[in-house]
Amino acid sequence: MSWLRSAFGKPHVTSTTPSASLIDSIDPRHLAFDIDGVVADTMKVFVDLARERYGLHHLTKELLTCYDLRRCVPAPAHVIDELICLTLDDEHTAKIPAMEGAARVLEQLAREAPLRFVTARIWSDSIERWLHALLPGIDRQRITVIATGDPERKHSILHALKVRHFVEDRLETCHILAKTQRIGLEKQLF
Numbered sequence: 001m002s003w004l005r006s007a008f009g010k011p012h013v014t015s016t017t018p019s020a021s022l023i024d025s026i027d028p029r030h031l032a033f034d035i036d037g038v039v040a041d042t043m044k045v046f047v048d049l050a051r052e053r054y055g056l057h058h059l060t061k062e063l064l065t066c067y068d069l070r071r072c073v074p075a076p077a078h079v080i081d082e083l084i085c086l087t088l089d090d091e092h093t094a095k096i097p098a099m100e101g102a103a104r105v106l107e108q109l110a111r112e113a114p115l116r117f118v119t120a121r122i123w124s125d126s127i128e129r130w131l132h133a134l135l136p137g138i139d140r141q142r143i144t145v146i147a148t149g150d151p152e153r154k155h156s157i158l159h160a161l162k163v164r165h166f167v168e169d170r171l172e173t174c175h176i177l178a179k180t181q182r183i184g185l186e187k188q189l190f
């Protein structure tokens with residue numbers, strides 16, 4: 001699966017298995033993806049809005065080092081909350097750029113298995129439309145998006161979907177998945 005490796009860079013693997021052999025052993029039928037921060041470059045829009053609306057011109061994506069943005073963005077909590085709401089609303093979700101290479105990888109994967117996405121967003125509609133726009137050549141019936149509303153509820157959804165490999169950018173979620181033996185998730189990438 002060199003396309004997976006090339007699109008997402010060298011992944012960090014929460015496993016003792018070497019990364020190359022892990023990637024080569026992934027069966028697309030057992031794979032699922034987070035969306036924001038994995039397929040969608042959502043923080044690009046957050047940073048743009050922070051600069052345009054609140055004058056946070058020094059803010060860069062590199063400074064967003066933690067999932068709890070209140071801990072790494074030098075702005076009042078209410079400003080950060082408003083920026084998050086704006087970033088995730090329908091208008092701005094539609095403007096989120098895709099991660100480099102993501103569309104190509106997903107198109108190749110879709111030839112082998114349906115695509116499955118599990119997001120912590122509260123509603124799936126806008127990000128589902130975003131995926132359909134990103135992947136116009138893929139039958140919409142082969143794209144499933146499940147919104148959990150909470151990253152800590154992902155493990156039960158992944159268990160129900162019988163997912164064995166989940167691509168996720170939130171370290172805390174990876175740790176939860178690694179600890180939740182009952183879901184049978186063998187390895188995670190983030």
Ligand SMILES: [Mg+2]
Binds near residue numbers: 168169
């Ligand atoms: Mg994410």
